[in-house]
Amino acid sequence: MMKVISVVGYKKSGKTALVSALVRELSGFGAVGTVKHMGEQRLNPEETDTGRHFDAGADMVIGITGSELVSFSRDSNLEDSLDMLCDRGLDFAVVEGFKDSKLPKIALGNLEGVSNVIMRLPENTDIHEELTASLVGMALAQPDRYTLDALIKKIRKNLTIRKVGAIGTFTGIVRELAGEEKTARLEFEKYEPEASKALDKIRDEIKQKEGILEVLIHHKTGVIEAGEDIVYIVIASAHRTELFPALSEAIERVKAEAPIWKKEFTEKEEFWVHDREHT
CATH class of the missing domain: 3.90.1170.40 (Molybdopterin biosynthesis MoaE subunit)
Known part of the structure; x- marks a missing residue:
């Protein structure tokens, strides 16, 4: 089973700092994965070998270094990404971005037009021990996702x-x-x-x-x-x-x-x- 929570907000609102703090705390309760909305930037450029594989028509490309494994695939979406994390047996997924999703959300600042907001915080909020304990409690209370x-x-x-x-x-x-x-x-x-x-x-x-x-x-x-x-x-x-x-x-x-x-x-x-x- 895996519990999922999302952090949303405008650019430079402190999303990444909050996600990082939440990941650090949740890692004490189990294995944690993250998903981040990267916009339109390309992470697998055409001048790399894996980029050439991808541009040649491969549906999935996996690059392995001495310490990392990175996969690139076509036509994937947020649900596919969460299922991949769940398939790996992770206990938690923390999502940064994807404000249009149906996921339970921690919203930073005056972001409007988002559904299922379970907590609102000021932009670049001070991340202290009491807040992280509250966020962990919210994450633990989320429904279980299974594959x-x-x-x-x-x-x-x-x-x-x-x-x-x-x-x-x-x-x-x-x-x-x-x-x-x-x-x-x-x-x-x-x-x-x-x-x-x-x-x-x-x-x-x-x-x-x-x-x-x-x-x-x-x-x-x-x-x-x-x-x-x-x-x-x-x-x-x-x-x-x-x-x-x-x-x-x-x-x-x-x-x-x-x-x-x-x-x-x-x-x-x-x-x-x-x-x-x-x-």
Whole structure:
């Protein structure tokens, strides 16, 4: 799991200083990654060897020195960058910039037109111990971000891994085409805390089955576009014969027992699926 927080503000407002202070403090709680909006400047110029590789049409170029690894890729965005950090098993991501994102934000100065601001501070604010403690508390309170790779890494770090003979995963995605209907996106809303309690119950009960060593379940909320992931289930078992029935039971129970409502947006209409199934 990874917690994400963003720092936004105008140029020379003290964003980098605040991000650096936050990274220093959060590193005491876990591994930290950062993402910075760099504008239009080019970090991989054409006169370098890696720049020539990139300009020749490579979709991704990785440069390795004696102490650093840097990757350059095409058509990446903020969400891709955060998923890359999460895939690496990092605990925190601190984002500098991207004021138009939906991320929780610490806003510096009188920056307007930004959403999800959880704290406002003066430009070039004095960074003292009390402030950094407050910022760390805010970061720790943010919702967890997961990727499938991050969940698999979590299982591999489990002390029971020496007993594991198989790891199986289930990924539910937004199906775009169903017959002649075309779904543009889905919106999921959890009824909390009951939804989390239901997922924990499913996880705990399946984990009690013979040969099942670990069960992880993550169901996303909010708007999810066609083709994107909705739910991840990762199960570790001693043998493969125990694995597949447990995976099947887990997803069927998530759909049946967890109070997670689904709104569907098609080309013609939008509707809550729960309402339609009970009419």
